[in-house]
Amino acid sequence: MTLRHLRIFVAVYQERSITKASDRLHLAQPSVSLAIRELEENYKIRLFERFSRRIFITEQGEQLYDYALHIISLFDEMEEKIPAWKQSATLRIGSSVTIGNFLLPSLIQQYTMQYPSASPKVTINNSGFIEEAVLNNQLDFALVEGTPQHNQIISEPFLEDRICFICSPKHPLLQKKDVSLKDISACPFVLREKGSAGREAAEDLMNYSQLPMTILWESVSTQSLVRAVSRNIGISALPCLLVAEALNQGTVSCIPFDAPALHRSFSIIYHQNKYLTENARRFMEMCRSFGAET
Numbered sequence: 001m002t003l004r005h006l007r008i009f010v011a012v013y014q015e016r017s018i019t020k021a022s023d024r025l026h027l028a029q030p031s032v033s034l035a036i037r038e039l040e041e042n043y044k045i046r047l048f049e050r051f052s053r054r055i056f057i058t059e060q061g062e063q064l065y066d067y068a069l070h071i072i073s074l075f076d077e078m079e080e081k082i083p084a085w086k087q088s089a090t091l092r093i094g095s096s097v098t099i100g101n102f103l104l105p106s107l108i109q110q111y112t113m114q115y116p117s118a119s120p121k122v123t124i125n126n127s128g129f130i131e132e133a134v135l136n137n138q139l140d141f142a143l144v145e146g147t148p149q150h151n152q153i154i155s156e157p158f159l160e161d162r163i164c165f166i167c168s169p170k171h172p173l174l175q176k177k178d179v180s181l182k183d184i185s186a187c188p189f190v191l192r193e194k195g196s197a198g199r200e201a202a203e204d205l206m207n208y209s210q211l212p213m214t215i216l217w218e219s220v221s222t223q224s225l226v227r228a229v230s231r232n233i234g235i236s237a238l239p240c241l242l243v244a245e246a247l248n249q250g251t252v253s254c255i256p257f258d259a260p261a262l263h264r265s266f267s268i269i270y271h272q273n274k275y276l277t278e279n280a281r282r283f284m285e286m287c288r289s290f291g292a293e294t
Contacts, residue, residue: 001042003075006068008035009047013057013065039064091120091279094133094142097222098161098197098239099266100124104143107290111283118279126220128195134271140280141270143287145197145239152272156284157265158291163201164240164262165255166247168232179257181209190217190225190234197264202237205261226252239264266291 011021012032022029040047047061057065095104100122108120123133127144134142134153147155165184173179173187185206191199206213216234219225225236226243230251246252268284270276276284 001039003072005035005039006072008032009039010065010068010072012036012048012055013061016055016057018055091118091277091283092123092138092140093120093283094123094125094130094139094144096127096130096142096144096197097124097192097220098145098242099143101222102239102241103159103266103290107283107286111286115279115282120283126193126195127197127200131269134269137271137274140274141268141276141284144267144269145264146200147265147267148269153269154272155267155269156288157267158287159266160263161239161241161266162258162263163198163237164243165202165235165237165257166226166229166243166252167235167255168230169250169253170232171235171253171255173235173255174253179255181205181257181259182211184235184255184257185209185211185213188214188216188234190219190228190236191215192222192225192238193218193220197239198237201262201264205259208261 008021008025008027011024012018015021015024018029018032018036022032025032036047043064045060045064046058047064048055049058050056093104093108104122104124108122111120112118123130123139125133127146127148130139130142130144131148131150131153133139135150143158145161147157167173167187171187173183176183189202191202193199203213217225217228219228222238222242225238226246228234229236230246235255240247240254243252247254268287270280
């Protein structure tokens with residue numbers, strides 16, 4: 001049975017007439033009569049008694065009317081409210097730490113100014129954690145560094161950055177004319193936790209070149225690593241955007257070394273089976289625009 005059957009039944013009940021119900025619904029009388037008959041046959045009950053061209057509601061019809069009226073009312077209420085859901089639905093956004101610190105706050109501010117009824121909920125963690133959350137449908141989409149390897153994740157680059165090796169302004173490496181990866185490998189490191197973009201880039205580069213790494217300090221806080229580097233406790237590998245302020249202030253210095261493996265894309269990622277709401281598509285388009293203008 002369909003909602004159409006219930007609407008026809010309610011109209012006949014309220015009008016106590018097939019003819020009047022047909023006029024009210026702009027349907028042919030045979031269509032109305034057929035719908036009532038199909039309801040009765042489906043539930044094996046009698047809804048109306050017919051005497052002398054008049055119809056009378058049965059006890060079963062009275063009981064069905066209460067349910068039908070409630071169902072129709074709920075459906076109409078849902079139909080009325082669904083458009084508002086599109087605007088106010090919670091948007092679950094994930095972000096790697098770099099993007100969460102550097103880029104996401106301004107994007108969220110811009111988005112909520114344009115769409116005040118939107119309700120973004122943000123999760124910031126390392127890229128590995130965020131990718132797992134996308135796979136497990138705990139996030140609608142995310143902004144991460146690099147390109148995820150999982151074949152169920154769709155990845156779309158929207159901004160470029162690179163990993164830079166940083167050191168204290170007094171570090172001896174800054175006195176060398178040409179700094180090699182072997183020179184960098186010989187220094188003690190202070191790094192982010194496993195799964196972070198900077199650490200993965202540094203470890204991949206060293207492993208590929210078969211060079212050792214000595215990690216003295218591991219922290220989830222970029223600020224603590226920058227302070228450690230500024231005090232010459234070790235060198236670090238961090239996204240340039242994340243340490244741009246410290247570099248500009250002269251707190252730390254960038255070691256003059258570059259390699260293709262250190263260049264990374266910021267990407268929008270989402271599960272291949274994920275339905276992207278209008279809110280999600282709007283936010284993603286804002287990210288694309290930001291990348292194009294930067």
